[in-house]
Amino acid sequence: MSDASLILSVVCVYFVVVLGIGVAAGRRNVTTAEDYFLAGRSVKTLVLFMALVGTNITPFVLMGIPGLSYHRGVGVFGQNASIIVLGIPLSIYLIGLPSWRRARALGAVTPAELYAKHFNARWFGWLVFTVYFIFTVPYMVTAVSGVGIAVDTFSDGKVSFESAAAGILLVTLLYTSLGGMRGTMWTNVLQGSIFLTFSVVAFFLIADVRGGVAPTMRAVASAHPELMSVPHEGPFRLGPWASWGLGISLCVIAFPHMLVRIFAAQDENSLKNACRLYPAAMVLLWIPCVLFGVWGTLDFPALAGRASDAVFPLLVERHLGPFAQGVALASILAAVMSTLDAQMLTLSSMLTRDVLSRVRGDRQQILLGRSFLVVLAAITWVIAIRKPASIFSIAALSFSGYVTLIPTMFLSMRWPAFTRTAATCSIVVGNVALVASHLWGPADAALLPVAWALLAGTLAAVITTTLSSPRPRPGDATNA
Amino acid sequence: MPDRETPRRLRAGFWVATFALTLAHLLRFQHGDEALYLGWLPADLAFRIVWIAAATVVIFVMTSVSWRGDQGESP
Numbered sequence: 001m002s003d004a005s006l007i008l009s010v011v012c013v014y015f016v017v018v019l020g021i022g023v024a025a026g027r028r029n030v031t032t033a034e035d036y037f038l039a040g041r042s043v044k045t046l047v048l049f050m051a052l053v054g055t056n057i058t059p060f061v062l063m064g065i066p067g068l069s070y071h072r073g074v075g076v077f078g079q080n081a082s083i084i085v086l087g088i089p090l091s092i093y094l095i096g097l098p099s100w101r102r103a104r105a106l107g108a109v110t111p112a113e114l115y116a117k118h119f120n121a122r123w124f125g126w127l128v129f130t131v132y133f134i135f136t137v138p139y140m141v142t143a144v145s146g147v148g149i150a151v152d153t154f155s156d157g158k159v160s161f162e163s164a165a166a167g168i169l170l171v172t173l174l175y176t177s178l179g180g181m182r183g184t185m186w187t188n189v190l191q192g193s194i195f196l197t198f199s200v201v202a203f204f205l206i207a208d209v210r211g212g213v214a215p216t217m218r219a220v221a222s223a224h225p226e227l228m229s230v231p232h233e234g235p236f237r238l239g240p241w242a243s244w245g246l247g248i249s250l251c252v253i254a255f256p257h258m259l260v261r262i263f264a265a266q267d268e269n270s271l272k273n274a275c276r277l278y279p280a281a282m283v284l285l286w287i288p289c290v291l292f293g294v295w296g297t298l299d300f301p302a303l304a305g306r307a308s309d310a311v312f313p314l315l316v317e318r319h320l321g322p323f324a325q326g327v328a329l330a331s332i333l334a335a336v337m338s339t340l341d342a343q344m345l346t347l348s349s350m351l352t353r354d355v356l357s358r359v360r361g362d363r364q365q366i367l368l369g370r371s372f373l374v375v376l377a378a379i380t381w382v383i384a385i386r387k388p389a390s391i392f393s394i395a396a397l398s399f400s401g402y403v404t405l406i407p408t409m410f411l412s413m414r415w416p417a418f419t420r421t422a423a424t425c426s427i428v429v430g431n432v433a434l435v436a437s438h439l440w441g442p443a444d445a446a447l448l449p450v451a452w453a454l455l456a457g458t459l460a461a462v463i464t465t466t467l468s469s470p471r472p473r474p475g476d477a478t479n480a
Numbered sequence: 481m482p483d484r485e486t487p488r489r490l491r492a493g494f495w496v497a498t499f500a501l502t503l504a505h506l507l508r509f510q511h512g513d514e515a516l517y518l519g520w521l522p523a524d525l526a527f528r529i530v531w532i533a534a535a536t537v538v539i540f541v542m543t544s545v546s547w548r549g550d551q552g553e554s555p
Contacts, residue, residue: 074522082528083505086535090498093542097550214520221516228522229514242506272543279536283529290525 003322007154010326014194014333015171018187022175025183038109039182043264045273047185051261052274053281054188054338056088056252057195058139059146060395061289062335067309069293073227075236076293080248081286087249089275095253095406096262097271098413103263110346111259112354118412119420125354128405131427132256133347135401137379139255140343142394143336144168144384146309150332153313154325162385168336169377176341177370181264184341191334196284198331202316202324203288206295209319220294227294243451247396247403250454254402254409256350257342306393348372397438400450404430407454407461415465422464430457490545497538504531 043051069076099114108114112132116125144165151164175183207213221228230236235244252258265271289312296303296311299318303311316328348369356368407426411418433456437449513523 074525078505078524078528082531082535085532086498086501086538089539089542093547093550097547214518217516217520217522221514221522225514228516230524238506245505268547272547275539275543279532279539283532287525 003325004155004158006322007326007329010323011330011333014330017190018337019171019175019178021187021190022179022183025179025186035180035182038260038264039180039185041104041264042266043185043261043270044266045270047189048261048265048270049274049277049281050192051185051188051264051338051342052258053196053278054192054335055255055257055261055342056339057192057285057335058143058339058395059150059332059336060142061285062195062199062332063146063149063309063312064142064395065286065289066293066296066312067306069227069290070296070303070308070311072235073224073229073231073294074290075230077286077290078230079235079241079244081282081290083245083249084252085279085282087245088252089278091250091253092262092271092275095409095413096259097268099259099409100262100265100268100271102413109260109263110350110353111256111263112350114263115408115412115423116354119423121420122354124420124423125350127424127427129347129350129354131401131405131431132350135398136256136343136347137376137383138394139398140340140376140380141384142398143340143343144380145387145394147333147336148384149310150313150329153310153317154329161387162381165381165384168333168340169381172337172340172344173373173377176345177373180366181260181345184338184345185261185264187341188338191338192281194327194334195331196281198327199285199288202320202328203291205324206292206315206319210295210298216295216298217291219298224294224297227297237446239446239451240448243448246454247399247448247450250406251399251402254405257339257346260346260349261342344373344376345369347376400434400438400448400453401431403450404434404453404457407457411461411465418461418465419468421468422461425464426457426461429460430454433457487545487548490541494538494541494546497534497541501531501535501538 065076065080072079099111102108102118103114106114106117108117112125112128115128116122147168148161148165151159152161175187179186204213207216210216210219217228235241262271265274292312292315293308296308296315300311300314313328313332316325320328351372352365352369404427407430408423411426412423430453434449434453437445437452441449441452515523517523517526
């Protein structure tokens, strides 16, 4: 069997297993919209944890972070990984927990539905859906781009970027459509296990081939000492460092596909346990990813710009055999699909339940949701094949956009006086500030656009709440 | 110390520790140290690993004590 055939076989086995899980989940009593979109709110610790990690980890980590570390060194770990170890569990506690309680109390299935019911205004759900849609599609593009780059590398250009992107979207579409939320969460357990295990195993295998971890690190320190320390300029200055830390910590709870996973938790203990397990998963994944990028400078010293996004697959191809290359590709596909499925399902559920809410009946909603998945996949593919920017740059834009929802998400659950007028002002002002600072802010500004957007959105929320009348309580009137 | 006081103090300790960790995250990194601890571990990476260990303890306190004290209904 040739190397290419072996790689392809490993990937095909992975696809068959994932599709099998989707079919099995689909056969298990998917009759109501709540069952299809939220797995009947019955997800326990292990599946919830793996689903959260699987949803959280994308090619941004597996390919974008090695690509970034290749240029910026080990400081990328502190810049990105350590702060989210604290930030994600803290945001689950401060925002996810009250949202989970409120969603159950109101019978809300989607994030947009939660806020529409909470504020007694259907149009508010449309506003939230619009923001989610605008910032989720680019994030989906990063996932599909990661697959395109990886397949292109492992197949030596024999499988085109366009074909790989279409293939991943098609398989994800199939099992998501068949299995709904339950299917995606079950597959996330498999997918999370694959990429967590492989990143650790590949770390030690590649180190072993290079003579061990210590000699490899010393070789990098000798050839590129600047990669072993945190510099004082660019993104490592205090302002950009602090604002990026703020953005990357807060954006995860603002992902609609993360929040909807939290809604699916069976009880609070499952959420608590997921928080406790989070640091271990982050360390296991992020340290290898950062060091892959740093080590890549020894083998591939001339990768310029976004070409460094391919450094992880290049390392695997250089140092490991075809079977490991197949598993590496499967693990990248797993990271992509475990996020892509949640994003597609969440946007689809928000469209059918919140925007086109006149559609009555669970079966019609599910059918409409499945149709929207196809449209969404087509939009993502068309944008991805244009290769608009590096994975990190596109993801940074998406993350900043999600953060504009944070004041509304936090204050609506924690401040009884917070009104829907204030929430609307906060979202609009936050997004205007984000766009303005992106377009007109200086390149070397003290703070990144995400910090200005969060500050403006928070100020707008607080000022408008103090000036506006109390919101009507749920049940006082029918939805507007 | 009365039993009733323990969770309250732990909750306060959780917020103080969270603030201290955030401050450490912001201030400790600007050292430009290129040394390798144990012959292979970059100084900043070593610091981050210790920081994460401390954050893990804080998360455990959060989920065990603060979470239990936050049983009120959202608005």
